Amino acid sequence: MGQVGATAPRAPRKLPPGRHGIPADQVAEDQRGRILAAVVTAVGERGYGGATVEDFTSRAAVSRKTFYQHFANKQAAFLAAYDETADRVVSALRNAYSAHADYVASARDALECTLRELAADPDAAVLGVVEVFAAGPEALRRRGEIIRTLTELITEHTRDLPQAAPGASFTAETIVGAVLEVLHNRVQRGEARQLPDLLPDLLYCVIAPFLGHERATEERAKVLRDPAG
Structure with a gap:
């Protein structure tokens, strides 16, 4: 099973100095992209x-003048970088879940693409998973929106499972919270590059509540036998 979604570059290439005839909106886009990339690196x-x-x-x-033409302050720049990082991951997750009718296949793809996205850019992982807690109430509100989005994705894909409990939405929310906590701990310890190694165990954790220990153990073993899917 291949990677769903690819990690996009954080910023466009710097434009040449001096008179270059490049439209003003393209210059502004380039500046904004470079600033956001710098935010990710600095915060990371x-x-x-x-x-x-x-x-x-x-x-x-x-x-500094250019910075303030794009962002009101440090927090505004952080929130923009956070949104860009989160949107990239959530988009890949939506693609993973829409690509399969089967919950197990979609869960594996979703986990795989998330772990690879974060591992490919440890600074973005730090910003999006760890430092969001330090950036104030608005950052936490946006994190909460993402948790709700992920909870809804899992709930939608498990509501018709014969084994699904009546509290499927609560179970989904618990799964999302648990996975995020595991990611937080690993990224905080500087282990973002090793996140893909967590796929077998995390897959077990997201399958077992809905399909039981036996099926979850079977799917975990499949990943261990063939990590590439």
Whole structure:
């Protein structure tokens, strides 16, 4: 089973200096992309509390004036970078669940693409999974929206399972919360690159509540025998 969705580059290539005849909107898009990439890198390296606007501008090679033309403050830039990271992952998850009618296949693809996305960009993993807790109430609200979205995805794909419990939505919410906590712990320990190694055990955890220990054990063994699917 292949990867669903590919990790997109965080920023466009820097435009050449001087008079280049490039439209103003393209210049602005390039600047914004470089700033967001700088936010991800700076927050990944220094944390939200330690990162500064100066970190963003120096890494993006833009002036403070340019930064404030795009973002009101440090938090606004963080939220934009968080949304971009989260949207990429959630889009890949939606594709995974829409590609299969079978819950097991969709769950495996969804987990696989999430783990690969985060492992491919450890700084983005730090920003989206760990540092979101340090960025204020609005960041936590957006995280909560993502949890609801993921809960709805799982609920939608398990509601017709004969083994599904009456509280399928609550079970789905519990699964999402547990998986996010595992990811948080690993990323916080600097183990983002190793996240794909968690696929067999996480797959067991998301299957067992709906299909039972025996089926979950069987699917975990399949991943261990053939990680590529």
